[in-house]
Structure formats: C-alpha cells, structure tokens
Amino acid sequence: MEALFATVTGFLAASGLYLALRGRTFPVVVGLTLLSYAVNLFLFSTGGLTTNGAAVIKEGVSYYADPLPQALVLTAIVIGFAMTAFSVILAMRVRGDLGSDQVNDQRGEESKEDKS
Amino acid sequence: MMHHLITLPILLPLLSGLLMLVKRDSVVLPRRAIALSSTTLLLVISAMLVIQSDSGEITYYALGDWQPPFGIILVLDRLSALMVCLTSFLALGSVAYACAGDDRKGSNFHGLFQLQLMGINGAFLTGDIFNLFVFFEVLLIASYSLLMHGGGKDRTQAGFHYVALNLAGSAMFLIALGVLYGTTGTLNMVDMSQKVATLDPSRLGLLKAGAFLLLVVFGLKAAILPLYFWLPRAYSSAPAPVAALFAIMTKVGIYAILRVYTLIFGGSAGELANFVQPWLWWFALATLALGGLGVLSARDLRSQVAYLILISVGTLLVGVSMNREASLAALLYYMIHTTLVTGGLFLLADAIGEQRGKAGARIVPGRGVTQPALLGLFYFAGAIAVIGLPPLSGAIGKVLLLDSALPSEQPWLWSLLLLSSLAGLVAMSRSGSAVFWKATRGDEDGPRLKVAMLAGLILLIGASPVLSILAGPITRFTDASATQLLDHSAYVEAILSHNVVAGGDS
Numbered sequence: 001m002e003a004l005f006a007t008v009t010g011f012l013a014a015s016g017l018y019l020a021l022r023g024r025t026f027p028v029v030v031g032l033t034l035l036s037y038a039v040n041l042f043l044f045s046t047g048g049l050t051t052n053g054a055a056v057i058k059e060g061v062s063y064y065a066d067p068l069p070q071a072l073v074l075t076a077i078v079i080g081f082a083m084t085a086f087s088v089i090l091a092m093r094v095r096g097d098l099g100s101d102q103v104n105d106q107r108g109e110e111s112k113e114d115k116s
Numbered sequence: 117m118m119h120h121l122i123t124l125p126i127l128l129p130l131l132s133g134l135l136m137l138v139k140r141d142s143v144v145l146p147r148r149a150i151a152l153s154s155t156t157l158l159l160v161i162s163a164m165l166v167i168q169s170d171s172g173e174i175t176y177y178a179l180g181d182w183q184p185p186f187g188i189i190l191v192l193d194r195l196s197a198l199m200v201c202l203t204s205f206l207a208l209g210s211v212a213y214a215c216a217g218d219d220r221k222g223s224n225f226h227g228l229f230q231l232q233l234m235g236i237n238g239a240f241l242t243g244d245i246f247n248l249f250v251f252f253e254v255l256l257i258a259s260y261s262l263l264m265h266g267g268g269k270d271r272t273q274a275g276f277h278y279v280a281l282n283l284a285g286s287a288m289f290l291i292a293l294g295v296l297y298g299t300t301g302t303l304n305m306v307d308m309s310q311k312v313a314t315l316d317p318s319r320l321g322l323l324k325a326g327a328f329l330l331l332v333v334f335g336l337k338a339a340i341l342p343l344y345f346w347l348p349r350a351y352s353s354a355p356a357p358v359a360a361l362f363a364i365m366t367k368v369g370i371y372a373i374l375r376v377y378t379l380i381f382g383g384s385a386g387e388l389a390n391f392v393q394p395w396l397w398w399f400a401l402a403t404l405a406l407g408g409l410g411v412l413s414a415r416d417l418r419s420q421v422a423y424l425i426l427i428s429v430g431t432l433l434v435g436v437s438m439n440r441e442a443s444l445a446a447l448l449y450y451m452i453h454t455t456l457v458t459g460g461l462f463l464l465a466d467a468i469g470e471q472r473g474k475a476g477a478r479i480v481p482g483r484g485v486t487q488p489a490l491l492g493l494f495y496f497a498g499a500i501a502v503i504g505l506p507p508l509s510g511a512i513g514k515v516l517l518l519d520s521a522l523p524s525e526q527p528w529l530w531s532l533l534l535l536s537s538l539a540g541l542v543a544m545s546r547s548g549s550a551v552f553w554k555a556t557r558g559d560e561d562g563p564r565l566k567v568a569m570l571a572g573l574i575l576l577i578g579a580s581p582v583l584s585i586l587a588g589p590i591t592r593f594t595d596a597s598a599t600q601l602l603d604h605s606a607y608v609e610a611i612l613s614h615n616v617v618a619g620g621d622s
Contacts, residue, residue, distance in 0.1 A: 020284060025276065032283045039290045046298035069297070072246060076290055079253045083286070086260060087279055090272075093264075097272040103280070 001049060005041070012038035025091035025101045032087065036080040043073045121168065122177045122192045124161045125200050125237040128154060133230035148215045151226035155208045158233065162201040169197035170593065172600065174610035176243060184243070184611050185307035191243035191611065194597035195448070199240040199371055202452055203364050206459050206576065207233055213463050213572030214357035221266035221355065228265070232258035232361065239368050243611065245296065245380075246303045248372065249289050252337070256282050259365065262358045263350060274353040281336065281346050289333040295326030306611045309379050309604065313386040320387055327381055331373065331392055338369025339429050340396075341403040347426060348410065352418035356466030359418070360459035360576065366425060367455055370432050374601070378439070384604040396437035397525075401532050404430030408536030411543040417465035417477040420547060421458055424502055427536050428454035434529060435517055442520035444598035449591055450513030453583055457501045457510070460576030464494050467573065468551060470563055479547040484555030486562040492552050494577055499544040501580035504537050509583035516591070 012034055019031025047066025055067040095101045132154035136147055168175075169192055177190040211229065219225035235255025242248050260282075264275040297303055299319045300311040315323060332343070339347040347366070351359050377392045385391075407430050410423035432454070435447025465477045468485055475482030485491050497508065504510035514533065521529045565573075583590065600606065 020280070028280055032280065032287070035284065035287045039287045039294075042291055043294045046294040048298075068303070069294075072293075072297075075246075075250065079250070079286075082257065083253075083283055086257065087283065090260075090264075090276055090279055094272050094276050097267075097269050103276065 001051070005045060005049060009038050009041045009045070012041065023103055025094055025103055028103060029084070029087050029091050033080075033084050036076070036084070040073050040076055040080070043069055043076060045069075046072075118168065119177070121161065121164060122175070122190050122241060125158060125165070125204070125241065126190075126234055128158055128161065129230040129234040129237065133227050133234065136224065136227035136230065144220060147226045148219070151211050151230065152208075152215065154230060155204060155211050155233070158204040158237075159201070159208055162197065162204045165192060165197040166194075166201050166593075168192065169194045170596070172596065174600070174606060176611055185302050185304040188247050189243040189304065189611070190241045192241065193607075194593065194600050195371075195374070196240045198448065198452070198593070198597060199367070200237050202367075202455055203233065203236050203240070205579070206364055206455055207361060209456075209459060209572045209575035210357040210360040210463070211572075212575060213360065213569050216566040216568035216572075218266075218355055218357050222264075225262070225265055228258050228262050229357075229361070232262060236364060236368060240371060243305055244303055245305050245308065245376070246293055249286075249293060252289065252368075253286060255365070255368070256286070259358075259362070262361075263354050265355050265358060268353075270353040274349045278346055278350045285333050285336045288329055292326045292329035292333060295322060295329065299323045299326065304611075305376070305379055306607045309382070309384065310608060310612070312380060312388060313384055315386070317387070324388060324391070327376075327388070327392065330376060331395075334369045334372045334376070335399070336369070338366050338373060338433070339403075339426060340399050340433060341406060341430075342399075344403065344406075344426060344429075348414075348419050348422040351422040351425065351462075352416060356463050357572075359421075359462040359466075360572075363425060363455050363459040363462065366429050367432075367451060370429065370436065370451070373433070374436055374444075377436075378601050379604065379607060382604055383602065390439060393437045393439045396433055400430050400433035400437055401528055402430075403433065404532045404536050406430075408532075408539035411536075412539050414543065414547075415479055417468060417479060417547060417551070418462065420479070420543060421461045421465055424461070424540060425454075425458050427540060428458060430536070431514070431517065431533060434533070435520075438520065438522075438525065440520060441595070441598045441602060443517060444601060445591065445595040446513060446516035446520050448594035448597055449516060449587075450510075452590070453501070453509040453513050453580065456576050456579040456583075457498060460494075460573060460579070461498045461502060463569070463572050463576060464491070464498055467491060467565060467569055468495070471558065471565075472551070472555075473559065473562065479550050481550050481554035482556070484552070484558035486558045486560070486564055488552055488555075488558060490565065492548075494573055495548055495552065497580065498577045499548060501577070503540045503544060505541070507584060508580045509587070510580070512584055512587050512591075 016031045016035030016038055019027045047069040050065035053063050053065035054061045055065050132150050174193045179188050232255050235251050235258060238251035239248055260279050264271045299322050300308050302308050302311055336343045351362055381388050383389050407423055407426035411420055414420035414423055432447050432451055435443045468491055469477035471485040473483050501508040501510045504514040518530055
C-alpha cells in the first residue's frame, strides 16, 4: 500500500506542478488544485499508514490510527477549497479585465510601457 | 482579565471585521468609526501586552485549557508583543489615511483590513506551527482581496501572480509541516525543539529537508533574493493604505524565520543547531545588493519604495543570519523603524501622485504638487530616515547592526549595506529633485491633503524622530528581547513544565 500511496501522491504533485507552470490561467488554477490534493494525501500519510485502526480512544482497542493528520487534512481541505474558489473567480476576472487568459499578458505589458 | 488579554489582538479585529460584514453597503461613516476605534483599542491592548511581557516572563494561553504540548497555545514573549504593537501602530496610520477616501473605491475595505490584522496578530502570537499556517492563510486571503481593492488592469494581473505564487507557497508550507510532524510527532514549537535535539539520526535528513522547505516558504513571504520577484509589482500596484499595511507582511516572514530557526533549529537543536544561518547570510547579502540596484532603476515612486522594502528585508535577514544577541537586538530596532517609515512612504507616494495630476507618482519632471512645502518636508524626513542618515532612526538601526558584525563579516556587510544605502540616497535625491524642483508650478486649486491623510503621514513618518528620541528605552527592550529569544531553556521552562499551570480559566 505504501508504494501505491506514494506513487499516487507523486503523480498528482507532478501533474499539478506541470499544469501550474503553464501560461494560461485555467491550467494554472487546475494545477494548483491538483497540487493541493497531493498535499492533502501527503498530510494523511505523515502519521504513518494504518488500515482499519481506531481514531478515537475506546475500551478494548489497542490498534490506533494517528488522529492528528486527519484533523490537519480537514483544515487544509477547507482552506484549499476557499482558495480554489477565489482563484477561479480571479481567473475569470483576469479574462474579463485583460481580454486574455494569458498569465503574463504581453499586450498588457506594452500598453503599460506606452503609458509611462 | 489580564490573563485573557493575549487573545484580544486576535478576537477584537475578528469581531469588528464581522460587524462590518453585517451590511455590506451601509453608510461609510459608522464603518470608519468602528475601524478607527477598533484599531486604536488594538494599539492600547498591544501596548499593555508589551508592558506585561517586559517582566521577562514568557506566558502562554492554552485554548480550551488543553495543556501543551497537546493543545493549541498562544505564547506571549517580548518579541511577539513587540510585533503586535508595531502592527497595530502601522495599521492605525493606514486606516487613518484610508479614511480620506480610499476606502470608498471598493466594497468593504475596513472589514477586510480588520480580518487581515487578525491574521497578522495571530501569526505573531501563536505557539503552534500548524496554527501559524492557518493564520498565514487568514492574512493571505484578506490580502488577496485588499490588493485588488478598487480594481484596474494592473491590479488584477499583479493580483493573479500574487495569488498563484502564494497558493504554491501554501502547498509547500503544508508539505514542510507534514515532514516535520512525521519526524517529530508534535506541532507545538517548543515541544518540537526538544524532539529535534534527541531525534533518531536516521531521520535527520528528512527533518533537514522539511526545515529547508519551510525556509523557502518563509523566504517567499519575506521576499529573499530568488523569491522576491512578486514584490515590486504587487506592492506598487496595491492601493496606498494597503501597500502601507503590506510593509508588515514581509516582516511576518522574517518573524517566522526568526522564531522557527532560533527556537526549533536554534542553538539547542543538537546536530541541526543553527544550520540555516550560513545559507541565509549569502542570500541576505544578495538581496541587499539587488535591492540597491532596483532602487536605482525604479521609474515610479511606489516601485522605488517597494525596492527600499527589499533593501530593508536584506538588512534584517543579515541580522537574523548573524544570530547573536547584539545583531538580533539591532535588527529588532531596525525592523520597527523600517516598517513604519516605508509604510509612511507608500502613503506619501500616493499623496504626491494625487496632487500631480497626470504625471502621477512617476519620477518625471511635470506639474508640481499643490502643497510643495508640506509634502517636501515629509519627503525629506522620510528619505533621511529610510536611507539611514543621522539624526533619524534609520541611522541608529544601521549603526547598531554594523557595530554587531564580527571582523570576518565586516568586509561583506559593511560594504554592501553602505553601498545599498548610497544607492538609496542617489535614487531618493534624484526622484526628489525631479518631483519637487524640476516641476512647474502646481495647480492652486488642485486636491489638497485631507486631515485624515495628514494624520496618517504624521503617524508613520513622524514616528522616525520619535524612535530616535526614545532610542534608549526601545533599545533596552530590544536587547532584552534578543536575550530572551536566544535563551531556549526559558521557553521550555515556561511552556512544558507542568508545575506552572496557566491558561484557560485558572
């Protein structure tokens, strides 16, 4: 299971990084989202991988999963969700304001040069 | 009551921020009243915290009375009290300036501003490294919206770069936290520092990787050399009061570096003791050099100030990397000075831009300002302070820092710090003469400085002479903070020894 988990996390992170480095706003947003998924999975694994372990203390149970990473992931998911929503809206705003979905719009640069 | 005081710098801005969300388009006046009174109250509270922390005792507040190392704690020591006090002073100046009309240009300026204050104060007060991440996110998401307050093409594009970069930064922050938690099994900073010292040598490599990754994240926030490219654009396109508040944002990164790499990976960390500082030294020097070049190349008053911030970041990080009592004390004094003065200069650049009409804040000869004497005086004082010429506070901070260098460090530090100051001097005199002397007569009926703007400028730029007059008591406090910061056992004693039960309702 460790190998599968590590491969999936690594693959997600790599795809996310590749997309985040693209030149258009939509792949960048998707890439950052994938990156945050990879991070969430990674956080899960920080307490060690446990199958079928109890997370809450209970009588007669001796096999536990670390509960803290789960709490951390929950926080990270909530924050990541808000950030994704914000960046989607922002990407649409960039498209509307600049008339292009290029992250580094050269036309914008030139018109700025003209102004100064 | 005194015991709960430490939570107020987080709760107060949260409450007033929420209060202003109730009705989004209500009249401006009550909002301004709430924002001003809340920020003033925050200043009073943080001054009380400074006095409380000056007893030298490190106190903590256990949220929900879960004792460390298990619960989340807020920690008050001299450094965090000082940073909170600095933040609220800066915030008061920029809120006052915003009340002149900048807050009308978009929706809910004051609410977002208060939420950002909450994030900054929380980051300074927390004693838990995951909580540090949460407060970073709070201050970032507020800063995203504030950066784009008022709209405009420039801001949207700078905003998208800023957001994308910081989202990537947050992802790295989480990875670093995961690695640190996985190797040490705790998130409480003091507890972590003890675990680091006694760690199984086979896991040291992993821990070191996590620590370096954390440095990258903090370096992104603080704008160290290879990670600073977002700063000039974002800061120069932000609205003036927001840019002024952003002057503290890079210091949040520097504070985090200072905290994590003196407490967790400081002198008591065994194998990993102080391993980051030698790296930091060279990056800081390079930042200093590049900041000097940037100041000379800036064509706009606002981006000039942004590069001046970069110089100050380099200067502060040099202090961090020297990691001695004298240099830490010097850097804390310099941090107070540079945050307030650069914040004030952002406000001033905006005031100048407004009065010059079409020429704006660009450094070109054009129409003069309406009130050359008044603005010129502010510019002169601000320039002297930020470059570090006597008698204002910049000179004291820089001399203290130069004085704390060892003979082996002196050639690098002295030459680069003095050269970058010279670059600042050349650039500021050139832009000052272009804006004030080569100008035609100003428009007599043009916009004048409003009372609120004047108040903001006096608070922030006027702080510099006050800082040099009060240099005695302030350096005494910063000396004591530096001593406390390097005394690792005091933190362990105060937070992990369970004989001293504090926090909660006790």
